[in-house]
Amino acid sequence: MQPFTCPHCGSHAYTIVLSGCSLSNATLHETFQWNEQEQEYASSGTVVADAEELTPQDSEALCAECEKDVTDAVAAYEASLAAPEDAAGA
Numbered sequence: 001m002q003p004f005t006c007p008h009c010g011s012h013a014y015t016i017v018l019s020g021c022s023l024s025n026a027t028l029h030e031t032f033q034w035n036e037q038e039q040e041y042a043s044s045g046t047v048v049a050d051a052e053e054l055t056p057q058d059s060e061a062l063c064a065e066c067e068k069d070v071t072d073a074v075a076a077y078e079a080s081l082a083a084p085e086d087a088a089g090a
């Protein structure tokens with residue numbers, strides 16, 4: 001299995017951003033890390049761990065390294081995963 005590769009910088013990490021979500025019966029996680037220099041806790045934000053129903057109005061993908069919009073590239077990558085191997089070259 002091939003990882004996703006950012007067409008801009010070559011990174012394999014990406015972030016999916018879902019906006020305008022309707023949530024029901026969701027479990028959210030927020031992690032706090034101690035910042036030694038600032039002498040305060042920093043939160044990376046709230047993460048949805050589980051949801052009975054999650055309906056986003058919009059979704060986009062951002063490269064985790066260069067933060068460019070890679071929505072189309074991720075969609076193409078996911079489509080290539082869903083397609084059977086022998087149909088990929090068609």
Ligand SMILES: [Zn+2]
Binds near residue numbers: 007009010011068
């Ligand atoms: Zn990138």
